[in-house]
Amino acid sequence: MTTTLITGANKGLGYETARRLLEAGHTVWIGARDRARGEEAATALGASFVQLDVSDDASVAAAAATVGAAGGLDVLINNAGITGPQKDAADITGDDATSVFQTNVIGIVRTTQAFLPLLRASSAPTIVNVTSGLGSFDAVHDPSRIESQVIAPLYNASKSAVTMLTVQYAKALPEVRINAADPGYTATDLNGNSGHQTVTEGTDAIVELATRGGQGPTGTFIDRSGVAPF
Structure with missing residues (x-):
């Protein structure tokens, strides 16, 4: 049985x-x-809940x-993320940047470091970092x-960092399959549900990486069509 943890998984x-x-x-x-919200989601799905603020x-x-x-744990999916403040680029502050990177990038570092001992004990350790084509x-x-x-300087820059972080972790931790998934333009709360893809389509790349059983390449950036240019 494969055990998977997904951060930011209540919606x-x-x-x-x-x-x-x-x-x-x-x-799961x-x-x-x-x-x-987490307990409600877990109950609805038949999953387990763990309080986790990345x-x-x-x-x-x-x-x-x-x-x-x-x-x-066998699979860690670093999914939690925020868009940050919606404001003109000229008005972005250092505190705004700290907030976005604290969740989107540093949160992955923090969570990976904490769960790595559990993953190393697995026969098929896998990390999926949810990034973005943005x-x-x-x-x-x-x-x-x-x-x-x-134009979303902080969010886009944070997702560039997530993808590079994925590549670097993959090189440093070859015993773990570590890859980045781009959901594509999917209708979620992050974009006011304006995306043209359904959440099922948006999770295709994530699920693909999470179900490889510890096999396949590491350090890649994929979307639902396959390996994507970065």
């Missing part, structure tokens, strides 16, 4: 990923900051202890793609 892409992986036979932990060391450490005591230099310079029309 959107995280919730749909949990639903699909449960359907595929995984034991719903990680969420808000206990009430921006807080104590919360992440406690979550790792809980999951470890329950039997361990962080792809190729996509944002391609006028035929919607990513080129979006």
Whole structure:
């Protein structure tokens, strides 16, 4: 039985990923900051809940202890993320940047570090980092793609960092399959449900990486069509 933890899983892409992986036979932990929402999501899906705020060391450490005591972990899906403030680029502050990177980037470092001992004890250790085409230099310079029309300095930069972090972790930790998934333009709360893809379509790349059983390449950036340019 494969045990999977998904951060930020009480709604959107995280919730749909949990639903699909449960359907595929995984034991799933719903990680969420808000206990009430997380427990509600876990109950609805038939998953387990663990309180987990990726921006807080104590919360992440406690979550790792809980999951470890329950039997361990095979797959970590770093899904939690925020868009940050909606304001003109000229008005962005250092505090705004700190907030976005604290969740989107440092949160992955914090969570990976805490759960790595559990993953190393697995026979098929896997990490999936949910990134975005908005962080792809190729996509944002391609006028035929919607990513080129979006100006969101902090969010986009944070997702570029997530993808590079993925590559570096993959090189440093070759015993773990570590890859980045781009959901694509999916209808979620992050974009006011304006995306043209359903959450099921948006989770295709995430589920693909999470169900490889510790096999396949590491350090790649993929979307639902396969390996994507970065």
